[in-house]
Amino acid sequence: MTDNKLRVAIVGSTGYGGVELIRLLQAHPYIEITSVISSSSSGVPISDGFPHLTNIVAKNLDGVNPAEIAQAADLVFTATPSGVSAKLVPELLAAGLKVIDLSGDFRLKDGTAYEQWYKHPAPSSELLEKAVYGLCEVFGDEVKGVDFISNPGCYPTATLLGLIPAINAGWIDPASLIIDAKSGVSGAGRGTSLMTHFAEINENFKAYKVNKHQHIPEIEQVLSQVSGEPVTVTFTTHLVPMTRGIMSTMYATLKGSYTEEDFIGLYREYYKDRSFVRIRDNGVWPATKEVSGSNYCDIGFAVDARTNRLTVISVIDNVVKGAAGQAIQNLNLMMGWEESLGLTFTPVYP
Ligand SMILES: NC(=O)C1=CN([C@@H]2O[C@H](COP(=O)(O)OP(=O)(O)OC[C@H]3O[C@@H](n4cnc5c(N)ncnc54)[C@H](OP(=O)(O)O)[C@@H]3O)[C@@H](O)[C@H]2O)C=CC1
Numbered sequence: 135m136t137d138n139k140l141r142v143a144i145v146g147s148t149g150y151g152g153v154e155l156i157r158l159l160q161a162h163p164y165i166e167i168t169s170v171i172s173s174s175s176s177g178v179p180i181s182d183g184f185p186h187l188t189n190i191v192a193k194n195l196d197g198v199n200p201a202e203i204a205q206a207a208d209l210v211f212t213a214t215p216s217g218v219s220a221k222l223v224p225e226l227l228a229a230g231l232k233v234i235d236l237s238g239d240f241r242l243k244d245g246t247a248y249e250q251w252y253k254h255p256a257p258s259s260e261l262l263e264k265a266v267y268g269l270c271e272v273f274g275d276e277v278k279g280v281d282f283i284s285n286p287g288c289y290p291t292a293t294l295l296g297l298i299p300a301i302n303a304g305w306i307d308p309a310s311l312i313i314d315a316k317s318g319v320s321g322a323g324r325g326t327s328l329m330t331h332f333a334e335i336n337e338n339f340k341a342y343k344v345n346k347h348q349h350i351p352e353i354e355q356v357l358s359q360v361s362g363e364p365v366t367v368t369f370t371t372h373l374v375p376m377t378r379g380i381m382s383t384m385y386a387t388l389k390g391s392y393t394e395e396d397f398i399g400l401y402r403e404y405y406k407d408r409s410f411v412r413i414r415d416n417g418v419w420p421a422t423k424e425v426s427g428s429n430y431c432d433i434g435f436a437v438d439a440r441t442n443r444l445t446v447i448s449v450i451d452n453v454v455k456g457a458a459g460q461a462i463q464n465l466n467l468m469m470g471w472e473e474s475l476g477l478t479f480t481p482v483y484p
């Protein structure tokens with residue numbers, strides 16, 4: 135700590151998650167960013183590659199050296215690809231740093247499942263056990279005082295916040311879940327690919343990784359934990375021609391005669407102390423633009439008495455609540471600070 139500020143380093147600071155951490159942390163009263171790190175461009179000013187940071191962050195990029203990071207910082211965010219975090223995080227923890235990892239490498243408790251879905255060698259079972267899964271509104275109490283947090287995935291954040299209160303109350307059948315999710319292109323990171331090439335995605339709408347998405351076991355792990363029985367889900371992801379935003383539309387069979395007003399009351403009670411989840415009034419369904427640039431998750435409901443099914447619509451900004459914003463919320467909870475510190479941004483609208 136310097137001047138009562140926590141010294142923070144960001145590995146992967148040249149990616150979308152890292153650069154968003156830099157943006158959001160400018161508003162945090164207890165944080166000083168002491169090192170922005172790149173494995174490929176160390177030595178150059180970060181504002182060379184990101185002119186929007188001119189006169190805001192006057193730092194050169196540092197290289198990836200755990201011992202040097204531990205000299206410069208108390209805590210490090212790893213906004214690095216899966217597979218990279220698995221190798222780097224053990225070294226950062228061993229160097230004495232607190233770590234908040236944004237990748238999927240430490241979210242699954244079962245290493246075999248990790249290898250099946252992520253196609254990389256799993257981290258050690260000790261570290262998978264040690265990582266605390268930081269879905270703040272549900273497991274926030276478990277985060278306080280720990281030194282290693284695994285930040286949830288973007289789709290799981292929108293999906294789990296939209297399903298957990300109903301599953302927890304036993305109002306919907308966990309065996310009936312269908313999740314139809316859509317993401318803006320920034321969810322795929324800054325690297326270029328045919329999938330996200332302008333001419334391939336502009337005025338286009340495509341499904342991908344159907345039944346094969348790496349977030350399926352993460353969603354199932356948490357829902358199984360909450361419901362107390364093994365849960366499997368049907369989960370389809372789509373890429374939408376917009377920059378930010380996730381909409382997760384979820385369908386479930388009702389286990390009783392519940393109305394929209396019942397669900398609104400249930401969710402408002404469940405999230406009553408959680409300022410970043412906003413439950414919409416009856417018939418007002420959320421849109422991605424209404425949370426863009428903010429840490430909010432907005433949720434709306436429809437009940438169809440004809441089919442006995444519930445529809446839940448949950449939206450987040452994938453780079454904020456789905457990544458950097460939730461990571462800072464986790465940092466606040468870890469440190470015992472007010473969870474909204476530095477995160478009270480009004481969504482950017484229109
Ligand atoms: N984008 C999103 O909406 C979300 C992303 N995530 C996860 O967060 C992580 C970061 O995502 P995102 O920022 O989008 O990804 P990007 O691809 O935009 O950025 C990843 C960054 O990691 C750095 N990197 C690559 N290899 C290494 C290495 N060997 N050592 C250190 N750094 C490396 C790269 O920077 P450099 O070459 O300069 O080192 C790169 O800029 C990923 O695991 C992603 O899955 C999670 C939720 C949402």
Ligand SMILES: CC(=O)N[C@@H](CCC(=O)OP(=O)(O)O)C(=O)O
Nearest residue numbers: 237238287288317318321322348
């Ligand atoms: C649009 C898009 O491509 N999104 C990415 C989200 C990946 C992500 O955030 O990776 P984690 O596994 O670390 O959570 C995807 O669907 O794979």
